[in-house]
Structure formats: C-alpha cells, structure tokens
Amino acid sequence: MHKEDEVNKIHEEFISKLERHYGKYDPSTNKFESTSNSKIARDLFYSDSQFSRLINNTASEGELTRALRNVQRLLDVNELRGKVNKLKNSPKETPTGNKKYLWTIGVILLGFALTTAYFLTRPHQVINHTGKLTEQTRYEMLRWGFENNYVKPYVRLKELPEDCYYPCYKYQGKWRLKEEYKIPFFRERNGFHYVAKEVVMYARCMDERDDQGESFEGYEYQKHEIWYDKREVPIDSFLTKGNNPKLRTFYMNSNFENDPNYVKIAYVHTFFKTEFNIDGEQIQRSGKAIGRDIEFVPQEILEKEALSTELLNELKSETNSIAKNLLDDFSKPINCNPTMAPDLDFNQIKEGDVLSFDCQFSTGRFLVDYNKSYVFTDQYISTFCR
Template sequence: MNKIHAEFISKLEHHYGRYNAENNSFESTSNSKIARDLFYSDSQFSRLINNTASEGELTRALRNVQRLLDVHELRRKVSKQASGTGNSIFDKRVFMWISGVLLVSLAITLYLFTKQTDEVETDDDLSEQTRYEMLRWGFENNYIKPYVKLKELPEDCYYPCYKYQGKWILKDEYKIPFFRERNGFHYVAKEVVMYARCMDERDDRGESFEGYEYQKHEIWYDKREVPIDSFLTKGAEPKLSASYMESNFEDDPNFVKIAYVHTFFKTEFNIEDGLIYRSGKAIGRDIEFVSREILEKQSISSDFLNELKSETNTIAKNLLEDFSKPITCNPTETPNLDFNQIKEGDVLSFDCQFKTGRFLVDYNKSYIFTDQYISTYCR
C-alpha cells in the first residue's frame, strides 16, 4: 500500500469506521454509499479503494475526503454551540459564520479547479468528471449547499434572486469562426452546466446572483480553410449567416474535430427594472486533444496533425483570451416580472459579442433552468 493510498484509507476510516483489507470494505458503510458521498461512480471508487487508480486520481480523492471531514467537523461544532445557546444574536452570528464557511468552501473548489487547468495540454488522468466534480461537489453534496434558504428570506419576501438558485444548462449550441493568419478554425459552444446562487454577501436586497459554470466546448478544423468572410452576412455590421449557424460540423466530411476546450467560468447577474444584466469572465481553461488515432483516420498526416495542434494551442493561449475578458452582452428580460413565479423550464437568453481579430461576432447564449433549489415561493 503506497503512502497516498494509506492516507486515503486512514481518512475514510475517520468517518466510515474500520477498514477491512481482505474484502476492501468499511465496517459501517457500503462502498456504494461512500462513492456517492464523494461523487464517484462505483467503478471509480473501486479503483481508488483497490489501489489501482493513478497517483493523480488518489491525490484528488484525498482532497475530496479531507473536505468531507472538514465539513462534518464544522457541522459538529456549530451543532454543539447552538444546542447550548438560544438567543437571536448568537443565531445571527452562527448564520453569518456558516455563510462564510460556505463561501470559503466554494473558493477552495475554484482554487482546485484552476490549479488543474493552468496547463494547455491536458493530463491523461484528468477526466471530464474530474474537471466537473469539483464544481458539482460544491453544490450537490449533502453537506455544503451555498444557497439562500427559504427561512433566511426577509419578512417582506423581497429577495428576487432566491428563485433563480439552482442548476442551469446551455439551451442551444452556438459556433464562432476564428479570424487569424490561417483560416479553417471554428469554436463550437457545446455544453454548459451552471450553478446559480444568491450573492447574499452583498447588501442589495437580493437583486444579484452569481453563476459558476463548467463548459465543455470544441475546436474544429475545416480542411478547405474557407475564409471567415464566407460565414458572414454583407453590410457595415456583418453577422454570422443563418446557414452557418444551422450547419452541423458532425455531418460535414470537410470538418474535423481537433480538441475539446474545458473552461471554468464565473458570471454575475444583476436584476433591475425587469431586466437581467450579465457580466463575467473565464477563471480556468485547458485543452484536451482528440486522440491521434482518430485524427489520422481523417486523412491527416502526422506532420500536419502536429501543425494543427500547435495552431490550436496558439488559439487557446491568445484568441480564447477574449473569452476570458469581461463579456459584452445585452440585458435580457426576466422570465417573469413576478420573481416568485420563476420556475424550471424558464430561459435566460443573452445576445452577446465576441471579438475575433478585427471582427465583432454576435452570438446568443441561452440558459435553461433544469433544477430549481427553491420550487415553492416565499409567503
């Protein structure tokens, strides 16, 4: 048993009881339950417990277990103090303290994510689930839920952001052609998962909320290297043509998927006079190239493939930095003027601009509400 695996087992024993090395199980809890607590699949946890996972996987799992233990300890201390005190001043202090703990926990989540995404080339052990699990752990586990709760709302119930809290996903994909020295590269926004929470640390009566997004997008290469002008409408203010936006690269043999772009994005939303304003920027990003074996089947030589990878790295380091700058989006109307009526299925649709070279490209980014934290309404 190596040192990291031994420490991993030792920390699990603190919470789940003695470990039986003969059958790789703990005395008080099933392995499936532990896997769910740590947001792993049964097969992933099996690799960890059997010491067949990579060192990187074990190290990240060790962090997950430590966070779990820290949260349990904080809850124990709060419960112990609260049981001996009942005055309202203490209750308020406890509430403020717990809120701070939740924000710190979320900050740790962000830190761990950005530490994993500061390299352009991805680590083979860094699976999509590993990238996403940090964000999901911060919002979907049973111990930390950084949302404002119904009982914490003011007496007059005016706190518009509370109904926006929960999980949102990208409604429709969008694509953008890159303007650079070499034609043929395109960016396809494919998947977004965003968790929204009220910014209760602000004294603005609940008129702002923030979203933490995990994005998995794609970079494609057009073998014909068609110039960007071909995808734009004519006129003083060119826009992406409808035919381009409706095209499907998957069905076009001229297009080859080169890489996946994994991004962590922080967005702020402000509610004002029936409108929602959006601002934000990328915090971390990395590139995961499609396997060489798959790309070589697309009649791309090994030397040319190296060129494409070099170009893609340049795009990630330079052009995609425009996505890291504060975004430019028009405000959108609230799904319902009565914020108490916001519900799952509602859409936030923003018309935005992306600068690629000398061109300002319009695109639409829409979120659809899929999992609302507070489905009832304040009364």
C-alpha cells in the same frame, strides 16, 4: 539538497498528510489502513493511474507539489466540517451569526472543488487524450460544491425577508445551455471554429451582498469544441458585410458533425463564474473564466480523417496557440446586453424558463455577435414565498 532528495521530502510530507485523514500507510503495499487508493484518488479528483504515480513516488516534483496543496485543502475542508457541526449544536450563536459563518464555510467548500480543478488543469492547459481528467470528473468538481451533505450554498425559503422581496430566490438551481452556438476564429490560418456545446450552471443568491436579493451568481462547467475546416474557408465567408458584421444564418444553422469538410480537433473544458444583476424587468450578466484546459480528440480518430501526420501536428500546434491566445478573450469580462426577465413577477419564475443574452466575442479585428441562452432545468425553490 539534491533534486531527488527534495522530491523525496515532498513525497514524505504528502504521505504524512494523507495519513492524518486516511490512517496509517503501509509502504510495503502502498495502501492506507482505512481507505482504498481508488477512493482517495476520487476524493482528490485524480484518476487511479495519476494517484498511483503519486503514491509510488514516480510523479514529477511539480505534480507532487500540487498534490500536496490538494491534500492540505482536503484537511482544511474536514476541519471546517467539524466547525459546521459544532456550530449547529451551539445554542449561543445568533441565527444571523450562524448564517454568515456557514456562508463563509460554504464559499471555502465550493472553492475547494473549483480551485482543485484549476490547479489540476492550469499546469497542463493542453493535455493528451491519455491520462486526462474525465468529463465526469470535471463536472463532479462543480456538482460537489452545490450537492454536498455539509453546506448548501442556496438561500432557503425560511431565510427570506418577511415581505418576501428577494427576487433572486426563484433563480436558484441548475441551468443548462439551451442551444449551441458557433464562432469562427480570425487568425493567420483560416479554418478554425469554436462550437459552444454544453453548459451546466449552478445559480445561487449572493446573500452576502446587502442588495435585497437583486444579485445572483452562477458557476458553470462548459464543454465546448474546436473544429477545423479542410477547405480553410476565410472568416469573411461566414459574416455579413458592413461595419457591424454578424454571423450568417446558414453558418449558425450548419451541422459540422454531418459535414465531411469539418474535423473535430479538441474539446475545451472551462470553469466559468457569472454574476447576474436583477434591475427591475431586466437582468444584466457579467463574468469570466476561472480555469480552462484542452483535450485533443484521440489520434486514432483523427487519422481516419485522411489528414497527413504532418498536417495533424500542425493542427495541434495551431490549437495550442488558440488555447493560449484567442481563448483568452473568453477569460476577459464578457460583453453582453441585458435581457428581459422571464417574468416580471419574480415569484412566477419556474423550470423551463430561459435567460437569453446577446453577447459579443472579440476574435482578432472582428467583434462577432452570438447568443447564449440558459434554460432552467432544476429549481431549488419551486414554491412561493408567503
């Protein structure tokens, strides 16, 4: 079979699966009978232009293959929704059986959002400014998993044990990064810096574990930045002396936005999964990245920084290398010290509380200390268990 025939076959299957959910397809108008193309694009986390290429069969074979997977996930989710509704109306199932089944479905629903994001970004780990996923779209992928009308992944108040000992229940909800932090990269060329700028994390009890509610997990969307120092100051200038170097205070307090020596090169978008374990008065943190992609700052903005075209091309090439190599350290299990719980009485955990972790990042031969703190902004259960 010729390559063109293979692509046409994939496209036909893509249209066929979409028809199962959106009604009959009219090839003369490239539209479906029950839903607009823009709505379908949003359902699949595509831009209108991306979906237009798919529907008009002008996308690559790889794009069509990934789109086919995404449509199948959409169909699977709809099937699960039907099972949820049937389960809710069935008096024969026990509450425990219902809960376990609903949790399984909830994981799959959440997985749909996150794996769709992963498959969209993985083949294009480094992408241009045009035709990119928007920040809002990326965040919506995560938000959808926790704020949908079908399955809530949180443990509810009425599901807590009679003695109310279930410490994680008050930690459920939305957390954000309290303060940004910076890390200089150690590599062949000096001048590159990583700035952790934004984090939104949804936390839920890991009630699938039989540990009396002492574990909870967080799914994070992170939007961070890569900056370039025109002076290419060596990394040693930002670290203290000794066997255990730490970032100097002046570096941590610096503001790249207001310093003409620094140029923002790219944004780093990451999905991250974190697990927390409540051990008495301490909380331990571990986790790793699920998926990541790079979005370059628009060319017209970079050109205003008085950088030559040759240098800009070099910087983009260096950034690609950072994404493929150095940022892998952020994909490995993180290394953080335990932190004290915001309150020894877990029933007193409230919005505004902070989880602050002292961690280490490996950059070349250096282990760089940094602090990552989450502030509680939207608590799912604000009342007490009684």
